[in-house]
Amino acid sequence: MRIVVAPDSFGGTLSAREAAEAIAAGWRRGVPGADVAIVPLADGGTGFAEVLHTALGGTVHELTVTGPLGDPVTGSWLQVGDTAYLECASACGLHHVPREDRVPGVARTATTHGVGELLAAARDAGVTTAVVGLGGSATTDGGAGLLAALGAVPVDDDGLPLPPGGAALSVSTAPPSWAG
Numbered sequence: 001m002r003i004v005v006a007p008d009s010f011g012g013t014l015s016a017r018e019a020a021e022a023i024a025a026g027w028r029r030g031v032p033g034a035d036v037a038i039v040p041l042a043d044g045g046t047g048f049a050e051v052l053h054t055a056l057g058g059t060v061h062e063l064t065v066t067g068p069l070g071d072p073v074t075g076s077w078l079q080v081g082d083t084a085y086l087e088c089a090s091a092c093g094l095h096h097v098p099r100e101d102r103v104p105g106v107a108r109t110a111t112t113h114g115v116g117e118l119l120a121a122a123r124d125a126g127v128t129t130a131v132v133g134l135g136g137s138a139t140t141d142g143g144a145g146l147l148a149a150l151g152a153v154p155v156d157d158d159g160l161p162l163p164p165g166g167a168a169l170s171v172s173t174a175p176p177s178w179a180g
Contacts, residue, residue: 001031001033001034001035002034002035002036002037003024003027003031003034003035003036003037004037004039005020005023005024005027005036005037005038005039006020006039006040006041007019007020007023007040007041008040008041008042008043008045008047009042009045009046009047012046012095015040015046015047015050016040016041016042016047016050016051017038017040017047017050017051017054019040020038020039020040021038024036024038040054042133042135043133043135044088044133044134044135044136045087045088045089045093045133045134045135045136045137046087046089046090046093046095046135046136047087048085048087048088048089048133048135049076049077049078049085049086049087049090049133052078052080052085053078056078056080057080058078058079058080058081058085059078059079059080060076060077060078061076061077061078061079061121061122061125062074062075062076063075063076063117063118063121065091065113065114065115065117065118066091066111066113066114066117066145066149067091067092067096067114068091068092068093068096068097068110068111068112068114068137068138068139069096069097069101069106069109069110069111070111070113070164071096073090073091073096073114074090075087075090075091075114075115075117075118076090076118077090077118077121077122079122079125079127082126082127082128082129083127083128083129083130083131084119084122084125084127084129084130084131085130085131085133086115086118086119086122086130086131086132086133087118087133088112088115088132088133088134088135088136088137089133089135089136089137090118091112091114091115091117091118092110092111092112092113092114092115092137092138092139092145093136093137093138094136094137094138095136096138097110097138102138107138107139107140107166108140108165108166108167109163109164109165109167110138110139110140110141110164110165110166111139111141111144111145111148111164111165112137112139112141112143112144112145112146113145113146113148113149113164114145114149115132115143115145115146115149116145116146116147116148116149116150117149119132119146119149119150120149120150139165139166140165140166140167141164141165141166141168141169142166142169144162144164144166144168144169145164148164154168154169156168156171157171
């Protein structure tokens, strides 16, 4: 019998690899001699870069970036040749937000700035293509923080810079302007 174990991560408890190994161990106990293949998956959220690293190789880069609430967090991206695979969740994922802060008022101020910092680091490393896994985000800013990290300035209808977060976007009908 051939069994393929292909789970995603288990929401803050097990990585996709850890879940796959646990499930495979159960199959091996239950069906001794079965050919059990482990194929961890990711939907673009937590574990995205790890799963791709397992499948594609390459180099994982970790750096301190701005988390969804403005605190420093460790974000990661994977470089395979001239392509960068950015894990949005590593920079602004829900796991960076304490349970007591998972409320609408906090969500309205969350930022994707750290994802832009990951993208800038990848650009500075010389990659020419970037793939962004967008799952697991705790943010509501529609990527405005990412653009700000790259030099864009989201402004209100009077041309004044908007504060971080999705709530600020609701007061503007103007497209982001580019700084400098």
